[in-house]
Amino acid sequence: MKITVEVVWFAEGLKARLYSVRLPGQTAPETVRFFNRMSAHPSYESDTRFASALRTLLDWLDRIIRLEGALLRFFRPGEGQGHALPIDKGPLRLYCYRLDDRNLLVCGGGIKASQTVQESPDCLPHFNLMNCVVKALRRRHIGPERLPQDASQAYLLEIEIPDDEHPG
Numbered sequence: 001m002k003i004t005v006e007v008v009w010f011a012e013g014l015k016a017r018l019y020s021v022r023l024p025g026q027t028a029p030e031t032v033r034f035f036n037r038m039s040a041h042p043s044y045e046s047d048t049r050f051a052s053a054l055r056t057l058l059d060w061l062d063r064i065i066r067l068e069g070a071l072l073r074f075f076r077p078g079e080g081q082g083h084a085l086p087i088d089k090g091p092l093r094l095y096c097y098r099l100d101d102r103n104l105l106v107c108g109g110g111i112k113a114s115q116t117v118q119e120s121p122d123c124l125p126h127f128n129l130m131n132c133v134v135k136a137l138r139r140r141h142i143g144p145e146r147l148p149q150d151a152s153q154a155y156l157l158e159i160e161i162p163d164d165e166h167p168g
Contacts, residue, residue, distance in 0.1 A: 003161060005133065006154040007147055010106065013065030019105045019147055021133055022154070030108035030126070034094060041111075053090035060085050061106070070104040081138075082107070082130035084117075093123050095130035097137070103144035107133065132159045 008029055010020040020029035028036070035054070043050040064070050075083035075098055084093040085106075094109035107130040110122030117127045136142075136159045147155050 001161060002158055004156055004158050007105065007133075007157055008154050009148040009151050011061070011065055013062075013067075015067060015069040016065045016102050016104055017144070018061065018065060019103070021105070021107050021129070030129070031094075031106045034108040034110075034126070038092060038111075043111075050091055053092040056090060057085055057092060057094050057109075064104060069101045070098045071101060072098065081134040082127065084109070084127075093117070093120075093127075095123075095127050097130060097134045099144045099147075103147070105133070105137075129161065132161045133157065135159070 003024055005024070006022040007019050008022055010018040010029060010031060012018065018031075020031040022029045026033070035058075038044060038050075038054050041050070044054065045051075060074070064074065068074075075085065075096070082095045082097050084095055091111055092109060093112045095107045097105040097107075099105060108126040110120065110124075110126055112123050113120045117123050136157050140157075142155070142157070
């Protein structure tokens with residue numbers, strides 16, 4: 001099915017700008033929805049490893065925008081077109097696409113339940129959404145120069161997503 005998503009400005013620091021994706025009918029971008037969902041998860045209060053993994057993701061994003069930029073070495077290679085943060089071990093994955101050293105598109109993510117994303121039902125729809133967005137950006141040769149420069153703008157992007165893979 002074809003849907004139109006919005007690529008929105010998310011955050012900016014001295015070293016990088018972050019973008020996120022907002023799905024049709026949603027008010028919050030996928031990145032916000034991910035952090036809200038994970039911080040409301042029962043494991044957040046009961047499992048120190050889970051809470052630590054969520055803090056690690058926030059620390060990585062902060063490090064990228066304020067201190068170092070979206071350097072290639074910060075991203076897991078070989079997981080399709082998008083990448084996963086963090087590069088270290090943990091139960092959570094946040095999917096993103098590195099546009100260049102100064103621009104990062106961050107989507108949603110989930111709880112990684114197995115060695116592969118394909119066997120992690122909470123991660124897979126978000127991983128697939130990220131890859132659909134990346135495919136559409138690449139096909140249209142969209143780079144950071146065409147994406148929003150502030151929170152008042154959005155870039156509309158039509159993507160093709162299989163019916164059973166919508167993260168909703």
